[in-house]
Every structure is written in structure tokens, then in C-alpha cells.
Amino acid sequence: MMRMLCKITFSSNDKIFLPMSYNYIIQGVLYKFINEDSFADFMHNKGYTYNKRSYKLFSFSNVLEKPLLVDREKKHFVFPKDISIYFSSIDNEFFKYVFNSIINTEDFIYVSQNRTSISKVELIKQKISEKEVIKTMSPITTYSTFVTFENSKKTYYYNPYEKEFSTNIQKNLINKYQALYDEPPQNSEFSIVPRGTPHEKIIKYKDFIIKGYTGIFEIEGSKELMDMAFCAGLGSKNSQGFGLIIKNDLDK
Incomplete structure (x- = not known):
């Protein structure tokens, strides 16, 4: 069984500053890549449901690079100019929307207050056994x-x-x-x-x-x-x- 994992690299002209609790920022960036309104609304507000519970069926990693500095007073991390995350989804539509938007975008992407661009996208194969x-x-x-x-x-x-x-x-x-x-x-x-x-x-x-x-x-x-x-x-x-x-x- 082969499954694809997406690795996304964001690059900036300066060091990247993120709050210590940055999960919602990365989540927001991924949602913005959905450029089809009805599907975006479905993922934001409903998702797939079972027994009155909603499942979005995607996940993402922490920032893969270690921070250069942990500023506990200001409660933020200072990362290098290039940061990467893993992203995965069993929903082929969501994976397709995000991946296509990433490879076709020519605009700058704000990750919190950091102006970045997508410098690299990798699709990584994982052969999964039982x-x-x-x-x-x-x-x-x-x-x-x-x-x-x-x-x-x-x-x-x-x-x-x-x-x-x-x-x-x-x-x-x-x-x-x-x-x-x-x-x-x-x-x-x-x-x-x-x-x-x-x-x-x-x-x-x-x-x-x-x-x-x-x-x-x-x-x-x-x-x-x-x-x-x-x-x-x-x-x-x-x-x-x-x-x-x-x-x-x-x-x-």
C-alpha cells in the first residue's frame, strides 16, 4: 500500500517569527489553499460526520526545523528563513486542492506576520505495511x-x-x-x-x-x-x- 506525504517549504527574506502556539496559523494557511468556495465551506464548517462528530481527515506536522531562539518573554519562536511542514490527507479532493494551489501560486503567503513564498514542494512516497x-x-x-x-x-x-x-x-x-x-x-x-x-x-x-x-x-x-x-x-x-x-x- 503506497501513500503520498506532502512536504511544503516556506521561505522568507528574514528570520521567521511564530508564536509558541502556532498550530492555528499553519491550519489557516492550509485552509486558504482551498480555492473552491463550496468545498472550502464544507471543510471549514462541516467535514465528514459520524455519530454527530465531525472529522476533517487531514493533519499536519510541527515545523520541522528547530527554532534558532525561544523567546519566553515575548512567547515566540525565532526560526530560520526557511521552514517546512508535512501535510497529509486521506481526502483526495482536499489533497488535490492544496497541492494544486501550492504549485500554481505566484503570490506571497503570509504565515502569521511573515511574508513568505513557497520555495519547494515534495511528494514523498510511503509504502505502508500492516x-x-x-x-x-x-x-x-x-x-x-x-x-x-x-x-x-x-x-x-x-x-x-x-x-x-x-x-x-x-x-x-x-x-x-x-x-x-x-x-x-x-x-x-x-x-x-x-x-x-x-x-x-x-x-x-x-x-x-x-x-x-x-x-x-x-x-x-x-x-x-x-x-x-x-x-x-x-x-x-x-x-x-x-x-x-x-x-x-x-x-x-
Whole structure:
């Protein structure tokens, strides 16, 4: 099974400044690449639905380059003049719109306050089997929301050593599959286990605090769910920049 991963490089004439919580900025840039109004409205406001939940079925990575400076007082990162991200989607229409817009644009693109241009676009092939060692390029998050005795909502984020981490991710992949294809997968087998020690990441998305985990994992499952995992992302909040994975040996 072969799947495509898109690597996009933005270039500026000066260093690139981004807030420490920049996920919503990258998300906004990707949405702007959709140049067809009805599809843009569908992706922004609806997405694919199953059991009253909406799935956008795409994900993107953190900025791949390390920051030159972390300014904690001003709460921003200083990146080099060229920054790259990975982008993936199981929705061929969305992938096509974004890719075609990128390769055909001659305009400058603002990434936050930084005036950039697209200097490079790479399509990377990943041959996916039913068992892979993967590396997270953005944190994996999975959680449950409870109502407390005080009648307030509380979110509990699972860590990779809890069984709910794997079972929740499996259920999420099944739901995404049903949202896209309007039927359950023929084979719903899927599991994920950490290799080494995962790293906890606390991310602020707009006004929300989200906890996720990065690291090396081993995943195993049916072709349908492995395909969904690599293309749409693992766990929740993929379209907000969570759960993009690559094969561990991809960038070696």
C-alpha cells in the first residue's frame, strides 16, 4: 500500500517569527489553499460526520526545523528563513486542492506576520505495511470528557501506557473510516504501543490547552486503518495539528 506525504517549504527574506502556539496559523494557511468556495465551506464548517462528530481527515506536522531562539518573554519562536511542514490527507479532493494551489501560486503567503513564498514542494512516497515503527511529527492526543459531581466538565488525557490510549485511537480510526466511506471497515484490528519513552507535550490551541505525546511507536492493524492512520493522523484534533506520523526510517 503506497501513500503520498506532502512536504511544503516556506521561505522568507528574514528570520521567521511564530508564536509558541502556532498550530492555528499553519491550519489557516492550509485552509486558504482551498480555492473552491463550496468545498472550502464544507471543510471549514462541516467535514465528514459520524455519530454527530465531525472529522476533517487531514493533519499536519510541527515545523520541522528547530527554532534558532525561544523567546519566553515575548512567547515566540525565532526560526530560520526557511521552514517546512508535512501535510497529509486521506481526502483526495482536499489533497488535490492544496497541492494544486501550492504549485500554481505566484503570490506571497503570509504565515502569521511573515511574508513568505513557497520555495519547494515534495511528494514523498510511503509504502505502508500492516505493522510499522512510526515517529510522531506532531503530538498524539486522545482523551475522555467527564461530568464531575459539581456538574462541570473535565477532560482526561490518556498517556501511552494506559490501555485506553490504544483503544481510543482504534475507535477514532474506525469512526473516521465510517465518516468517509459510510460503512465500517471489514477489518477493525489496530493497536499502538510505545517504543522507548514518549514525551509529554502541552500545546495551546487558541484558548484551549491540549496534552499530547511524541516519540517512537509501533503500530499494527488492518490495511484500512493503517491507511487512515498515515493519511488522516492518529488520535484526535488532527486538523488542529495533532497526530501526523511518518515511518521511522523516512527521514534517515
